[in-house]
Amino acid sequence: MTKHDDALTEPRDNFIIDAVAEDLAAGRYTRPVCTRFPPEPNGYMHLGHAKGATIAYGVAQRFGGLFNLRMDDTNPAAEDQVFVDAMIEDVAWLLGCDLEGRVFYASDYFDQLYQYALQLIDKDLAYVEELTLEQIREYRGNFFKPGRPSPWRDRPVADSRRLFEEMKAGQHAPGSLTLRAKIDPAHGNMNMRDPVLYRILDQTHHRAGPWRIYPMYDYAHPLSDAIEGVTHSTCGKEFADHRPLYDWCLANVDIVEPPRQIEYAEIGITGVVLAKRHLRKLVESGVVERWDDPRLPTVRGLRRRGVPAEAIVRFCEELGVSDGSPGSVDTARLEATLRDYLNAEVPRVMGILNPLKVTIENIPEGQVEQLDAPFMPDSDAHGSRSLPFSREIYIDRDDFMKDPPKKYYRLAPGREVRLRYAYVLACTEVIEDPETGEVLELRGTIDPDTKGKNPADGRKIKGTIHWIDAGAAVPAEVRLYTNLFTDALEAFDGSQAIQDYVDPSSLELVTGALVEPSLRDAKVGHRVQFERVGYFAVDPDSESAGHLVFNRTATLRDNKFKKIFKG
RNA sequence: UCGGGUAUCGUCUAAUGGUAGGACAGCGGAUUCUGAUUCCGCCAAUCAAGGUUCGAGUCCUUGUACCCGAACCA
Numbered sequence: 279m280t281k282h283d284d285a286l287t288e289p290r291d292n293f294i295i296d297a298v299a300e301d302l303a304a305g306r307y308t309r310p311v312c313t314r315f316p317p318e319p320n321g322y323m324h325l326g327h328a329k330g331a332t333i334a335y336g337v338a339q340r341f342g343g344l345f346n347l348r349m350d351d352t353n354p355a356a357e358d359q360v361f362v363d364a365m366i367e368d369v370a371w372l373l374g375c376d377l378e379g380r381v382f383y384a385s386d387y388f389d390q391l392y393q394y395a396l397q398l399i400d401k402d403l404a405y406v407e408e409l410t411l412e413q414i415r416e417y418r419g420n421f422f423k424p425g426r427p428s429p430w431r432d433r434p435v436a437d438s439r440r441l442f443e444e445m446k447a448g449q450h451a452p453g454s455l456t457l458r459a460k461i462d463p464a465h466g467n468m469n470m471r472d473p474v475l476y477r478i479l480d481q482t483h484h485r486a487g488p489w490r491i492y493p494m495y496d497y498a499h500p501l502s503d504a505i506e507g508v509t510h511s512t513c514g515k516e517f518a519d520h521r522p523l524y525d526w527c528l529a530n531v532d533i534v535e536p537p538r539q540i541e542y543a544e545i546g547i548t549g550v551v552l553a554k555r556h557l558r559k560l561v562e563s564g565v566v567e568r569w570d571d572p573r574l575p576t577v578r579g580l581r582r583r584g585v586p587a588e589a590i591v592r593f594c595e596e597l598g599v600s601d602g603s604p605g606s607v608d609t610a611r612l613e614a615t616l617r618d619y620l621n622a623e624v625p626r627v628m629g630i631l632n633p634l635k636v637t638i639e640n641i642p643e644g645q646v647e648q649l650d651a652p653f654m655p656d657s658d659a660h661g662s663r664s665l666p667f668s669r670e671i672y673i674d675r676d677d678f679m680k681d682p683p684k685k686y687y688r689l690a691p692g693r694e695v696r697l698r699y700a701y702v703l704a705c706t707e708v709i710e711d712p713e714t715g716e717v718l719e720l721r722g723t724i725d726p727d728t729k730g731k732n733p734a735d736g737r738k739i740k741g742t743i744h745w746i747d748a749g750a751a752v753p754a755e756v757r758l759y760t761n762l763f764t765d766a767l768e769a770f771d772g773s774q775a776i777q778d779y780v781d782p783s784s785l786e787l788v789t790g791a792l793v794e795p796s797l798r799d800a801k802v803g804h805r806v807q808f809e810r811v812g813y814f815a816v817d818p819d820s821e822s823a824g825h826l827v828f829n830r831t832a833t834l835r836d837n838k839f840k841k842i843f844k845g
Numbered sequence: 846u847c848g849g850g851u852a853u854c855g856u857c858u859a860a861u862g863g864u865a866g867g868a869c870a871g872c873g874g875a876u877u878c879u880g881a882u883u884c885c886g887c888c889a890a891u892c893a894a895g896g897u898u899c900g901a902g903u904c905c906u907u908g909u910a911c912c913c914g915a916a917c918c919a
Binding site (some may be wrong): 353355407410419420421456465470495517521548598601615626699730739740742834835837 | 846848849850852853855856857858859861868869870878879881882912913914916917918919
């Protein structure tokens with residue numbers, strides 16, 4: 279079922295797995311273990327969803343069971359088919375599976391759900407309410423004040439049944455009537471104070487068609503789980519208070535071996551905003567262009583940035599599942615997992631963000647040497663390519679300094695560096711703009727006896743830099759991303775405008791970059807490491823832009839280098 | 846003030862009455878034709894107070910702190 283080799287095969291044991299194992303041992307279910315990921319199709323999938331999907335999928339995998347993707351599409355006012363399609367695509371990509379026909383819709387159960395509601399009415403466990411929204415709220419009380427019974431609570435069963443049928447038939451105005459469970463108006467748990475089961479909506483369902491009554495989450499969810507044969511229904515702890523109602527619904531209609539809801543602690547990520555309304559605000563206000571902006575924590579955004587699905591899944595798994603109180607992990611954790619994956623999997627190439635020309639005076643004009651360079655050092659994993667090398671090359675401006683500090687072991691006047699996979703280069707001359715002092719070009723010589731070996735006289739070359747032959751360099755655009763938000767986000771409590779926390783330099787556009795010739799026909803999505811620079815992926819814009827566009831997926835760690843300049 | 850939940854290194858997470866462990870972050874060092882990777886080392890925790898027990902992070906009592914909950918949203 280999965281295409282990911284290592285990531286999902288052996289999820290770590292956790293308290294959910296223990297609970298499922300206990301249920302199995304106790305013989306609670308005669309059907310196979312089945313879990314589900316139940317997004318509402320009213321937005322794009324993000325990291326928070328990814329964790330939920332990973333957990334549910336992992337439990338199913340662990341027990342050789344089934345995994346359902348179910349659209350919790352019970353509120354047509356908020357939902358849309360484009361989100362349904364996007365969600366299916368994202369989940370399939372993330373999990374690396376084709377879902378094998380296991381995509382379901384709560385809206386497909388509307389008829390069955392209606393029948394169950396009739397059962398509740400007939401058992402005098404549900405009644406049709408005539409109170410308005412405001413009245414219901416007032417009657418319900420609050421945390422400190424118990425609710426009191428609705429005057430319609432003891433309406434005869436036959437009346438409720440007739441009214442409910444009329445609601446379905448569209449004979450009552452939206453908001454005029456609801457169906458309520460008859461549980462306990464004064465219950466300590468607010469969810470149990472005669473919760474609304476059905477409301478009338480003047481909406482046609484994007485999938486189910488011309489319905490007029492729509493089930494509420496608390497009613498539709500447990501029954502949808504049961505209808506699908508779900509055994510274990512995982513969700514965030516914010517639903518723990520809903521579990522009694524989940525169980526009540528299942529216990530009072532005609533259902534055997536009811537599914538079991540298990541809540542785990544949702545976890546935040548520092549520096550990341552997941553709330554749908556804030557994400558939407560960022561898109562609508564134009565802070566980011568689209569939902570797949572590589573700075574967004576949406577699955578589409580991460581994917582476009584070059585983050586592999588396996589890395590996301592592994593991140594979710596490494597986080598673990600706990601029933602503790604929810605906290606926040608540092609973004610560094612995501613990056614660590616990402617780098618770990620990329621480091622092991624991605625080919626090395628050379629790319630220059632800010633080119634500086636170097637003329638090598640002891641190479642004759644017109645001479646081109648082909649140098650063999652592996653795509654993965656010390657490994658045959660990706661084979662190798664041939665790099666042209668001639669009199670004119672480019673290096674990165676960051677790799678040259680006129681007046682370098684002591685520990686700077688790259689190029690400087692009179693100093694030597696190793697050109698990666700080539701020769702040792704000495705800088706003999708710096709050509710500057712006489713007015714601005716800007717370095718225009720360097721001249722130097724190579725030591726011809728240093729290909730594949732160190733200088734014979736034993737001198738140590740401490741630095742190695744990347745380069746690209748001037749005649750073969752391919753122009754490219756590079757987009758450098760950092761966190762979308764400034765550190766001020768820490769103080770964000772959800773009430774301010776999220777746009778005010780956006781870091782305007784979170785995207786840096788580099789238009790004059792150069793990449794090595796092996797990348798000329800790189801496909802969209804292709805991931806590489808520009809040696810010494812970072813990890814990059816080819817952006818879809820490459821197809822329309824007429825040149826290669828790379829997104830920086832992650833930087834390389836640079837813990838030692840920082841110190842050279844910061845003392 | 847009601848209901849539910851949770852307290853373990855800075856962070857996330859193990860330890861199911863028997864050596865408090867791992868990962869991330871941080872800090873040292875070694876190796877390196879990527880200042881990457883890799884390797885080694887260091888730092889660092891059981892919310893508090895009582896109790897049960899040969900033995901408590903785990904069980905009990907009391908207290909404290911934090912999270913969630915008052916849509917005809919999910």
